[in-house]
Amino acid sequence: MTHPSRAEQELEAMDLVFKALAHASRRHILVVLHARGGRMTAGDIAKRFACSWPTTTRHLRKLEEAGLVTTAKSGRENSYLLNQDRLTAVAGGWLAWFQQPALVNPKTPSETA
Amino acid sequence: MTHPSRAEQELEAMDLVFKALAHASRRHILVVLHARGGRMTAGDIAKRFACSWPTTTRHLRKLEEAGLVTTAKSGRENSYLLNQDRLTAVAGGWLAWFQQPALVNPKTPSETA
DNA sequence: CTTATACTTAGCGAGTTGGCTAATTTTAAA
DNA sequence: TTTAAAATTAGCCAACTCGCTAAGTATAAG
Numbered sequence: 001m002t003h004p005s006r007a008e009q010e011l012e013a014m015d016l017v018f019k020a021l022a023h024a025s026r027r028h029i030l031v032v033l034h035a036r037g038g039r040m041t042a043g044d045i046a047k048r049f050a051c052s053w054p055t056t057t058r059h060l061r062k063l064e065e066a067g068l069v070t071t072a073k074s075g076r077e078n079s080y081l082l083n084q085d086r087l088t089a090v091a092g093g094w095l096a097w098f099q100q101p102a103l104v105n106p107k108t109p110s111e112t113a
Numbered sequence: 114m115t116h117p118s119r120a121e122q123e124l125e126a127m128d129l130v131f132k133a134l135a136h137a138s139r140r141h142i143l144v145v146l147h148a149r150g151g152r153m154t155a156g157d158i159a160k161r162f163a164c165s166w167p168t169t170t171r172h173l174r175k176l177e178e179a180g181l182v183t184t185a186k187s188g189r190e191n192s193y194l195l196n197q198d199r200l201t202a203v204a205g206g207w208l209a210w211f212q213q214p215a216l217v218n219p220k221t222p223s224e225t226a
Numbered sequence: 227c228t229t230a231t232a233c234t235t236a237g238c239g240a241g242t243t244g245g246c247t248a249a250t251t252t253t254a255a256a
Numbered sequence: 257t258t259t260a261a262a263a264t265t266a267g268c269c270a271a272c273t274c275g276c277t278a279a280g281t282a283t284a285a286g
Contacts, residue, residue: 011137015137021135022135023274024124024128034210034211041233046232053233054235054236054276058273061234075232076231076232077232077233078233091208094140095201095205097144097147098197098201102147136243159262159263164246167245167263170265171244174264188253188262189254191264
């Protein structure tokens, strides 16, 4: 195949989102970013965390790769913008599955495969 | 300190849940489990996945440690039960944060620290 | 031009993850 | 009692994660 299908891209995208949410520091960054109105410079974010600035940069990179934040450079400052819609759409979308009733009968009499 | 505080326990619990959700196979197990009514044997789960049975067992162990499934042994079969409430409470609870308005003014004139 | 500021990139190292096969355990069937 | 089935545990290994420090880049200030 020459290119991944749309469905494969979405699965890959979802995987990046959940992997991004797997670390407490990254979840924390998103919360702080939201609390501060959805926009902060890299320095303001780094200042608020115990880990070193390069470590924070790498966390931000993963959030960016997952599409959960975008960057906007201006002068020598680099701002990060929360992509709230994507967070709630992807993670919330997956989670919403579990509000739905089950697809099949829990215990069918003909329990084939 | 002799024991972790309640808040620390909850943070630790949330971390286990999000780490459990970080792998596509584990998310898939939860979805299949829900679709089949919330209860399946280890064998039925293992059959539906490409990876080996021991690998699936380990995924199930992580889901169990996160409190997302519980086990019920009966004879030589081991059933896994979906803990749907915990999944939606913990993951959904964190996500719900982002439906709330921001805590502080996005761009206060006195941009201190 | 030189220096400081704001960040990122490079690269190291300990620890974790996730795949596998082989071996073991437990219970049911013959 | 022997054999088969269901599942887990043990242990190996390559790959990834995430912390760090040091070095580099780009822009603004002096």
